[in-house]
Amino acid sequence: MENLFTQAAGVPLNHYIYLSAIIFTIGVIGVLTRRNAIVIFMSVELMLNAVNLLLTAFSVHSNDPSGQVFVFFIMALAAAEVAVGLAIIVMVYRNTKSIDINVLNRLKW
Amino acid sequence: MTIEQLIWLVPLLPFLGFVINGLGRKSLSKGLVGIIGSGVILASFIISVVIFFSLQGDTQKAHEVFLFDWISAGALHIPLSFLVDPLSSIMLLIITGIGFLIHLYSTSYMHDDEGFGKFFSYLNLFVFFMLLLVLGSNYIVMFIGWEGVGLCSYLLIGFWYTNSAYASAAKKAFVMNRIGDLGFLLGVFLIFNFFGSVEFSKIFPQAANMLPGDNKLVLITILLFIGACGKSAQLPLFTWLPDAMAGPTPVSALIHAATMVTAGIYMIARSSVLFDLAPLTQHIIAIVGAATALVAAIIALTQTDIKKVLAYSTVSQLGYMFLGLGVGAYTGSFFHVLTHAFFKALLFLGAGSVIHAMHHEQDMRHMGGLRSKLKTTFATMMIGTIAIAGLPPFSGFFSKDEILAHAFQSSPILWGIGVLTAFLTSFYMFRMMFLTFSGKYRGTHHAESHIHESPAAMTLPLVILAVLAAIGGAINLPHVFGGNEWLAHWLTGAGVAQHELDLSHSTEWALMGTSVVAAVIALLYAYTKYVKGAHVPVADEAPRSALAKLSYNKFYLDEIYDFIITKPLNILSKFFYRIIDNKVIDGIVNGLGWSTNEASKGLRLLQSGNVGFYLFMMVFGIIALLIYTFSYIL
């Protein structure tokens, strides 16, 4: 464990930024291109976690624990969101037998 | 008792009469209403007489009586105050004196009318406003009376309001008066702006120091004259007066002959200082007056309604008075106001007596031969007719000749028109008398048996007025007849401008001779045509010569006004309402709403329901915002 920490601390900040940017971009592209609601949902989680990673990294970098506190907030929030979101998707599926978002276009004028 | 202590009673009493009769019009008996209505006017008359004589014995000729502050705003202060001077004191006598006689007459004339109480309360209210008009010490108090009498005129013309033609006549009178009133108001604004006050006592001394022909003065006087045109029925605003005959006959006598319509002359005589300094306005007044006198006289030639003849005659005589004002004969005009009040009130009341006897028949074609049945009425009306025709020695002769003499001095053309009018006047007046009183009776036999002379309450005023019409000329007897022109001297005390005649006595005699001869010729012509020839005017629809048609149809003035004013305004009104208001302005307003609606209809298509598209737009938006925010780095 000790070793892991020191190793992690040795990773330069840039790398964290690159990594989370990549993960975030993957999330965005996933949201934009996929049609399956569950996959989109997972992509959103990916984006959230990219941000979490960045928050943690900066928190360690600047020796300020409040960043990590926010990460916990976000995780709690994400959990709640998943619960509600999945419930909606389940309901949608029960009603339409599909979770393809292109089929779900009835919510309009 | 001094004048200051008495004067407020003069208008207050008629006002009390109005209040009592107005509130008690249902509960008070007719007798009581008549006594109260006439009594208050009589009391006012007595007080006016007292005031008149105490003013005569007084060295101070003008008394201002302050009652209370009415309007004050900034530099403008308008007190409600009265001015008692020779001019207003004479007007007080005319209004209350003739007013009383007409009230007395009405107690009998209106006796069977269900609106008896209402009638007397209106009549009292009229006297109240008329007294305010002449007593006001500034233009605004005068204006209260000015519009107040207009209101009473409206109420009394439309007295029998269930007849919608009468109600329309009342409305017409009010509106035409209002046109003049706007001129009056603007004139007053100009006066305030120029002199810094609306009080007579502040304006006239300032004006006296000004040069004649000042532009502002010309404008002021023209505007005031427009006001006078409305009230005193001059061209082009006279058409309301003949229609005003819809009112009960005593009203025509009091309001539309003796008092209210002379308010314009009173106002100009009061402001003679201003008018004297505006020669341009004077020319206009003289021309308008002469034209009105002539036009109205021509119309009167062919009228068949006895009251209409008298109405046009009134317009014509008022034109005379304006002609007098225009040529600077302020005293002459005022003198004519006085004598005209006597003989025209007399003629109207006489006509009322005839109408009363004929059971509300006013068409002269159905009269005739009434002389033997209505002896008093005939005799008194004859005196009135001679007076108005300008035959000596009755009052009309003196006042008319004073105006004509001044007109001659100013311009022989104006004098010529005056003499021509005098000729026409004499003709149509005798025509009216002969058609009514001589020849054979032309109505139904049944009606003939009911014809009877009116009761004493109606004939007494006739007799009194006849006496006044006969001898009234004495108060301003000219030097030619060895008189001393008492009225002229008296009015000097009120600051009424005087212009001495610059004619030799022989010229004066010649002028008088001419007009008397003209009148006599007209009398003889009327006599041959209507008594000897027993001519009766043709029925309405019968063909007439072009000139007679023009005269009979009042020069089509009503139709012309209808065509050039009423119709276009109505069309404009509908155009404004239907097109401008509903289509253009409201169209723009609704168009704004509509276009918002349409825009949203287009925009809502973007909301296709495609979640992928929403997400794309969201990300696009975020990126766009980021670029915008950090664009300074790039």
Added chain:
Amino acid sequence: MEQLLLLIFLPLAGAIITAFAGKSAKIVSTVFSVVSLGLALFIACNFIPNASTQFEANLPWIADLGINFHAGIDGISMLVVLLTNLLIPIIILSSYKHDYKNQAAFYALILFMQTGLLLVFTALDAFLFYIGWEAALIPIYFICAFWGGKDRVRINMKFFVYTIAGSLFMLMGIIYLYLQNPAHNFEISAFYALNLDAAQQGWIFWAFFIAFAIKMPVFPFHTWQPDTYTAAPTQGTMLLSGIMLKMGIYGVIRWLLPIVPAGVQDWSCVAIGLSIIGIVYASLIAFTQKDAKRLVAYSSIGHVGLISAGIFALNQQGMQGAMVQMLSHGINVVGLFFVLDIIISRVKTNKIEELGGIAKAAPQLAITFLIIVLGTVALPGTNGFIGEFLLLMGVYNVGIWAAAIAGLTIIFGAVYMLRMYQNVMLGKTNELTITFSDIQGSEKFVLYLICALIIVLGVYPKPLLHLTEASVQHLLEQVNQKLTSVK
């Protein structure tokens, strides 16, 4: 201070109690409105007629934003406060013959509106003014929407959107002034003291003017008005025409003139021009109206045009004329609408041509109606004359042509008013009007009261003129002082 707070919030308390009063709502609301009137009279008696602001209340409200509950009364406010508290009981009394559904709500809304109006008329804090401005709009919206006549939904929507749109311009102006204000508060005195250049004043003038012009309404912002007056229940129309349009006039006097005098000076010719066009235009339209209520609505546009022209003439006569005419117009127009309400509710038609001869059947109504008509056409001796005379005199100082055209109102007014009077009251009775019954009970009381006010104020207007004289003078001095300092 306590008196002022009581004055403002008593009607609100009344509204709340009335809302739960059920069947006795009429009585309860009457009591509250009469007590309010008494209170206003008490304040007026203790009011010293000078230029100072009296009975001032200044309480912190939202301190962080510099918003205070700051209200007070000077001569100008006093007059409109009196007008409001005088007309509300009259309006409530005038509804006695009606049995509105849900009457508790109806009367509660009227009293609620009174509080909004009083806030507008006493506020010395721009935020408070704006709150009052909108608070007065809400109840009238519901009154028109629930108790209105034909086509009320569409008409009401238009009215609401129109006025709100105007208000937003004003809000924009207020926020701008707030941001310019170094003290960062909404105090009117701080706004007065601002030094804005001509361009700023120009656009703030328009922001405020549009709001006020819509409320009054001034040509060409008037098209909501005839429809709304016609469709609203009579009491709603009375509230709108009698009191609410005075909000616009009051706004011009209190908030527009002293804050942006240079803007006013630059644009006053446009404002006066629009007002005068409005006078002639609306009067002409009134000529041929067939609907009596609509006729009075257009006549009201004409009269308000004269008031607005008189104010923008920026002189003592015009301004005081406007003050008097605000009160007179309120009384007269309420009287007119009440008479029309009496007639329309009996014969069930508002078409002028179908009526006639009512004077025969109802002489008392005929007399009172005539007096109100005469007041409206400004006959000397009635309250209308004092106002119109001073206003025309004020307009005259702008130019004689302006006065001559504006003065057409006295001719045109006589034409359409007498035409209406003749068609409705005179002539022969017909089958509609033959059974017409004369006024009685509350109708008699209200109409006699209105007629008495018309005549008393016309014969002895001095107390009114005296009440406002010092404040108006002070206001004009302020404006002139600021104008000279800008130059």
